[in-house]
Amino acid sequence: MENKKLITAISLILVVFGIIFSLLPHEIHELLTFGANIPHFWHFVMGFIIVSTGLFFIGMSIKNGTFKLQFPKLQERKAILNKIKIPILIAFLIIGFLTLKFSILVESKPETDFDKFKKIAKEYCANPTSTNPRCLTDIKEFKNSSHNYKNAQQTAQEKFGVTGEYTSKDFDPTEFLTTWNFNNLPQEERKKYYKKTKRPDGSLLREYWINVEDKEIEIAPGVFFPAWTYNGQVPGPTIRATEGDLIKIYFTNKGTKPHTMHFHGFHTSKMDGSMTEDFVLPGKSFTYEFEADPFGVHLFHCHAAPVKQHIAKGHYGAYIVDPKNDTRQKADKELVMVMNAFDTNLDGENEVYAVNTKAFYYAMNPIKVKKGELIRIYLINIIEFDPINSFHLHANFFDEYKTGTSLIPDTYTDTLIMGQGERSILDVRFKYPGMYMFHAHVTEFTLRL
Numbered sequence: 001m002e003n004k005k006l007i008t009a010i011s012l013i014l015v016v017f018g019i020i021f022s023l024l025p026h027e028i029h030e031l032l033t034f035g036a037n038i039p040h041f042w043h044f045v046m047g048f049i050i051v052s053t054g055l056f057f058i059g060m061s062i063k064n065g066t067f068k069l070q071f072p073k074l075q076e077r078k079a080i081l082n083k084i085k086i087p088i089l090i091a092f093l094i095i096g097f098l099t100l101k102f103s104i105l106v107e108s109k110p111e112t113d114f115d116k117f118k119k120i121a122k123e124y125c126a127n128p129t130s131t132n133p134r135c136l137t138d139i140k141e142f143k144n145s146s147h148n149y150k151n152a153q154q155t156a157q158e159k160f161g162v163t164g165e166y167t168s169k170d171f172d173p174t175e176f177l178t179t180w181n182f183n184n185l186p187q188e189e190r191k192k193y194y195k196k197t198k199r200p201d202g203s204l205l206r207e208y209w210i211n212v213e214d215k216e217i218e219i220a221p222g223v224f225f226p227a228w229t230y231n232g233q234v235p236g237p238t239i240r241a242t243e244g245d246l247i248k249i250y251f252t253n254k255g256t257k258p259h260t261m262h263f264h265g266f267h268t269s270k271m272d273g274s275m276t277e278d279f280v281l282p283g284k285s286f287t288y289e290f291e292a293d294p295f296g297v298h299l300f301h302c303h304a305a306p307v308k309q310h311i312a313k314g315h316y317g318a319y320i321v322d323p324k325n326d327t328r329q330k331a332d333k334e335l336v337m338v339m340n341a342f343d344t345n346l347d348g349e350n351e352v353y354a355v356n357t358k359a360f361y362y363a364m365n366p367i368k369v370k371k372g373e374l375i376r377i378y379l380i381n382i383i384e385f386d387p388i389n390s391f392h393l394h395a396n397f398f399d400e401y402k403t404g405t406s407l408i409p410d411t412y413t414d415t416l417i418m419g420q421g422e423r424s425i426l427d428v429r430f431k432y433p434g435m436y437m438f439h440a441h442v443t444e445f446t447l448r449l
């Protein structure tokens with residue numbers, strides 16, 4: 001009886017398919033299950049059930065003496081196919097597909113408002129300038145819902161596994177906000193890294209001692225990244241001068257690869273730190289010397305090849321040049337914010353996004369400012385691999401001075417878009433007390449901030 005062979009064949013197919021299915025990577029499972037958000041463990045269970053079913057039938061066949069491990073001959077195959085009947089087969093396929101689709105709908109039903117928000121953002125707001133009506137209306141609805149920032153942040157943290165405490169205390173993002181020219185160090189310690197001397201024309205000679213060091217830095221609680229650093233920190237120490245000051249940097253490479261310091265701003269070609277002959281080899285030193293010019297918020301970064309890799313490894317920092325004659329109101333508080341990201345699995349894409357290196361740090365340790373005071377933010381986007389980033393401040397608007405090179409604001413807004421290396425000065429005051437969120441408005445990054 002050919003049914004015996006058919007049962008044997010189906011049983012064997014089940015066993016082989018079940019084994020292959022269990023061994024497939026999670027991404028393929030997601031593809032086979034139409035993107036359903038099923039934990040990997042359940043894929044194993046599914047594979048196990050399929051294999052068990054196959055083995056059960058084989059076992060029964062052997063027990064009944066009907067196990068036939070002979071592939072059906074052509075005539076027999078035709079007979080089997082005739083028996084199955086094509087319409088019945090199609091009907092089974094359709095029922096199977098619908099059942100699967102239904103189970104996926106049930107499985108991937110949004111668990112929280114935040115999941116819903118994520119879905120909307122992914123589908124309709126991929127671009128921060130998106131004018132898609134669903135993006136605008138649904139996000140407005142989301143914002144008006146009972147949801148609050150704390151829940152969103154908490155959910156985001158849970159989703160991405162960013163829970164727990166930072167263990168290393170060597171870099172404090174809160175301290176970094178208001179640190180430039182090593183002003184966080186006690187006087188004696190500070191002298192080792194920074195010295196200022198008055199010049200005859202009244203401007204200052206500012207000298208800095210900067211070393212390259214390879215160092216593991218904590219970028220999310222318990223997540224360490226092998227960085228290339230300036231003075232053991234990412235971003236490197238903020239350099240701040242007034243327009244016309246002379247800057248001298250005594251640079252030593254204590255790392256294992258060639259490195260440089262390439263400053264944005266005016267300088268001679270010798271001081272550019274970008275050509276092969278400018279690369280400072282491990283164990284070697286170089287002195288950079290240039291005038292602080294023009295005023296604005298700039299940056300420095302390593303320009304050794306490949307630049308992409310050096311930036312991704314954390315080799316950058318903020319460089320602020322204050323205008324000689326500043327007509328703007330003096331800020332009550334100044335904050336340096338470098339939007340950065342880390343490619344933790346070296347696949348050429350970022351996994352961890354942050355402002356000042358440690359993901360979610362300011363969500364856990366909010367920045368304290370006073371109602372009504374003028375806060376001046378020096379914002380830099382240095383993110384590698386992603387073509388654009390953006391910055392959005394909740395419940396507020398700010399004056400934006402693009403690159404900080406003008407004393408008159410360019411725009412009054414609450415969201416700005418930045419390519420890599422772009423930066424801005426933002427003047428902001430908070431009208432109402434409370435907790436306000438700031439984040440990259442490209443939603444993919446927000447969730448990882």
Ligand SMILES: [Cu+2]
Binds near residue numbers: 315
């Ligand atoms: Cu470098």
